[in-house]
Amino acid sequence: MTAVERDDDATHEVQAPPPERVYAEELAFLARLDRGPRPPGWALTPRAVVLFVCGSRGGALELPKDVDAPSEVPRSLVIAEKLVGDRALVERSVVTLAGERGLLLVGEPGTAKSMLSELLAAAISGSSGMVVQGTAGTTEEHLRYGWNYALLLAKGPHREALVPSPVLAAMRAGALVRIEEVTRCLPEVQDALVSILSDRRLSVPELGRLEHARPGFNVIATANLRDRGVSEMSAALKRRFNFEQVPPIAVLEHEIALVKRRAVATLARVGEPLRVDDAVLEALVTAFRDLRAGRTVEGWSVDRPSTVMSTAEAVGVASALGLSAAYLDADRDPASLLPSHLLGVVLKDEPRDRGKLLAYWDSAVKRRAESGSARLWKQLYELRALLEEPA
Missing domain, CATH: 3.40.50.300 (P-loop containing nucleotide triphosphate hydrolases)
Structure with missing residues (x-):
């Protein structure tokens, strides 16, 4: 087959x-x-x-x-x-x-x-x-x-x-x-x-x-x-x-594994591998879970957007990152596309929720970037301008 x-x-x-x-x-x-x-x-x-x-x-x-x-x-x-x-x-x-x-x-x-x-x-x-x-x-x-x-x-x-x-x-x-x-x-x-x-x-x-x-x-x-x-x-x-x-997936690692599995299957249907690092997938799923729950894994409070940050949406974003690498620019870092895709999900129900995503960037993402524990979060914080409303 x-x-x-x-x-x-x-x-x-x-x-x-x-x-x-x-x-x-x-x-x-x-x-x-x-x-x-x-x-x-x-x-x-x-x-x-x-x-x-x-x-x-x-x-x-x-x-x-x-x-x-x-x-x-x-x-x-x-x-x-x-x-x-x-x-x-x-x-x-x-x-x-x-x-x-x-x-x-x-x-x-x-x-x-x-x-x-x-x-x-x-x-x-x-x-x-x-x-x-x-x-x-x-x-x-x-x-x-x-x-x-x-x-x-x-x-x-x-x-x-x-x-x-x-x-x-x-x-x-x-x-x-x-x-x-x-x-x-x-x-x-x-x-x-x-x-x-x-x-x-x-x-x-x-x-x-x-x-x-x-x-x-x-x-x-x-x-x-x-x-x-x-x-x-x-x-x-x-x-x-x-x-x-039917509740959301309780364990972070399980949700990451599911998102990766579904994204791999999506790319397999077009005959391409998933060229998205596990670290990017982890950051993607972590952001979805933080915004879905209104609280980060560290216990910091964040504003929940109006839209549901569902696992299905996370699969869609992961698949989009993989398809971009397969069809458009294989050398482009998928992490550089992540903020814009997150913004697209957040704005589905309420355009004013752009401010909630920016606030999430200025709190949780910034604190992770400053902790030095993961270089990827520093990179994501430096991409904050992608979330701002066009002049």
Whole structure:
């Protein structure tokens, strides 16, 4: 396979293949490794799902000798860590889904809620593609069903004219469906999920029938904490979900490793190495964490900008630094580009937050530069002029 994944029919390339394709080997291996009990309709055991998401911690796993496997399935395999975070969060999420309760993942933007929902769907159902993207324009049809109006006018209401939503398709297949940004949907649209989650069936009055969910069907929804006020969920819908908060990565080293891994993968897709020093990546992630928390690792207070300084944004900046080196000027020091990229992130929500980034430079960055502990911070402080508003 080339650096850019190809679609199944090999007729076109795709930029972001789904996890069930990226990790197909791991999923096939895990399906044979753990032969314990599986909830109805699940492709893997709950233990194997957790292992798929959290990884084998660098150790190779071995298939038992009495397990037959096709030649394309390895007998030994290291399961990659895909989500940096609390294993207990993943375990609770898996138990929620095994108990046929809806799962709602909440957290700040950029904390990998969508990625976790994709990984869970890929491991449990073998497909992460049944998804509804919640927006203010999402209608009830997106969660229930619509109609092929040409067939409807020609023959009247009948089963062939019904166009199933991803939710109804998942009910029929006994699979997980993902509802992204559920609180961006209008309340009356959200409430279409209440009866589906309660009764596990969907009424189609035009056909005088009920669509029943097959074993394995469930719903994973995501919501950003900053979007709670967009369309508050009703109490009835909240009761149908178990809430799990996905926090930012707690350990600096873990976040640096994740940012580097994702940036390396981005550059690999264009056939280039990541030409950004580890010291620059550490400074980048440190600055993001300082501004996100409103407090530096040393304990100094700093003003938090309005925008969320998420790990996803840090990955974007690290990738941009690598792409600049690959495409524009390989000899240019990536550290010289870092202040401008940070400014671009900070100004996304509030232009006046330029002052907060300058204040961060005049406090935390300056104090680190003066301490002499790291030459890079002195270099960054000397680039302060890049942050000032053009005359």
